[in-house]
Amino acid sequence: MVLDETWISLLLMAGTMISVGGCRKLTRRQMHSRRPRPRTFLLEMFSTFQICACTNELSLLANVQPKPHVALTLTYVFTVLHGLTLTGSTCNPCGTLQQILDGGISVKQGGLKIGAQFAGAVLARIYMHSIWAMGIIKVHSEALAKGCSNPIQTTETQAFCIELLFSTVFQLTILQFETVKPRLRVHLIALLITMLVYGGGNLTGAIFNPALAFSLHASCFYDKFWDYSLVYWMAPSLGTVLVAIVWGEILPLIF
Numbered sequence: 001m002v003l004d005e006t007w008i009s010l011l012l013m014a015g016t017m018i019s020v021g022g023c024r025k026l027t028r029r030q031m032h033s034r035r036p037r038p039r040t041f042l043l044e045m046f047s048t049f050q051i052c053a054c055t056n057e058l059s060l061l062a063n064v065q066p067k068p069h070v071a072l073t074l075t076y077v078f079t080v081l082h083g084l085t086l087t088g089s090t091c092n093p094c095g096t097l098q099q100i101l102d103g104g105i106s107v108k109q110g111g112l113k114i115g116a117q118f119a120g121a122v123l124a125r126i127y128m129h130s131i132w133a134m135g136i137i138k139v140h141s142e143a144l145a146k147g148c149s150n151p152i153q154t155t156e157t158q159a160f161c162i163e164l165l166f167s168t169v170f171q172l173t174i175l176q177f178e179t180v181k182p183r184l185r186v187h188l189i190a191l192l193i194t195m196l197v198y199g200g201g202n203l204t205g206a207i208f209n210p211a212l213a214f215s216l217h218a219s220c221f222y223d224k225f226w227d228y229s230l231v232y233w234m235a236p237s238l239g240t241v242l243v244a245i246v247w248g249e250i251l252p253l254i255f
Contacts, residue, residue, distance in 0.1 A: 005137040006064055012131065013054045013078065020050040021085055040109070041116045047089035048120030049127070051082055052215035056128040059216065060139050068198070076194040083186035092209045093117050094240040098171055101244035114211075121215035148220040151205040152231060159204045159231045166196050167208040167239030175247055208236045 023046045031039035058078060064070040082091075090096050093114045100110040132140035152159045173192055177185045200206040207213045213232035214221060221228045 005139060006061060008137050009057050009061055009139075013057050016053050016057075016127075017050055017081065017085060020046050024086075037112060041112055041119075044089055044091070044113045044116035045120040045123070047086040048091045048117040048211055049124045050086065051091050052121045052124035052212055053128055054078055054082070055212060056124060056216060060143055068201075072194055072198055075197050076190050079190035079193050080186055083189060084183075087182070091117060091120075091211070093211055094167055094171060094209065094236045095174070097237060097240045098174075098244060101241065102248065117211040118214065121211040122218075125215045125218055148217065148223055151207075151217055151220065152203075152227075154203045156227055156231060160235045162200045162204050162206070163208055163231055163235035164239045166200060166206055167236035168242055170196065170208055171240050171243040172247065175243070204231065207232060208239070210236055 024043055027039060027042045027046065031042070058071075058074060061074060062068070062071045090099070090113060096105070096110050096113045096117070099105045100107055105113075129144060132144045135141045154162075170192065174189070177188055180188065196208070197206045205213075205216070207216065210233045213228070217228065217232070
């Protein structure tokens, strides 16, 4: 990808974030506390839409030179931007599951958020593919024609273990950082995500987010549903359950 095309991708992601920011602001202004469920659904959907849309585009920049420095830097920068602009949203079904298991939210509210997250993921995929279909830059046309990008570059057992491990580490870290100042916490989480992407991105994509995985690789789910569901849905969810057990049951007994 040439430099001009990279800037077009960056502008597209920036425009998406600005649009989502406007939608979230409008939702907060128009939907009052008397209608909490539609408000919660829309805010979570818009937030997940932003992350999924930007990550779909960001994945096209993986081969920009110098490799992988540019891709990792952009991963860190956009993770920080998401953290700063999407406060109050989870954007990850595993994060919502963690809140349910901890008793922070009800099962009904959690189900609403997870539904919103997958809705946002699907809309983001449709949105990005619509833009790619315009063929503004060469890499868009190539991505659209590629279909399933085969993100699993190892055995299914190893891929399952990687996503399980990364989800466990991520969710444990989120809990550990709860007392850290928000602006610092955003950078620490972004650094962790960048490190995980560096460590396992070439093997599974290091996604550990079921909604994001579906948005990125929906065609792969269509071709090999059970294999991809096991790696990108079941493994992160199991990691979240393990975190709930360790954090809520085991650590209090030790400390």
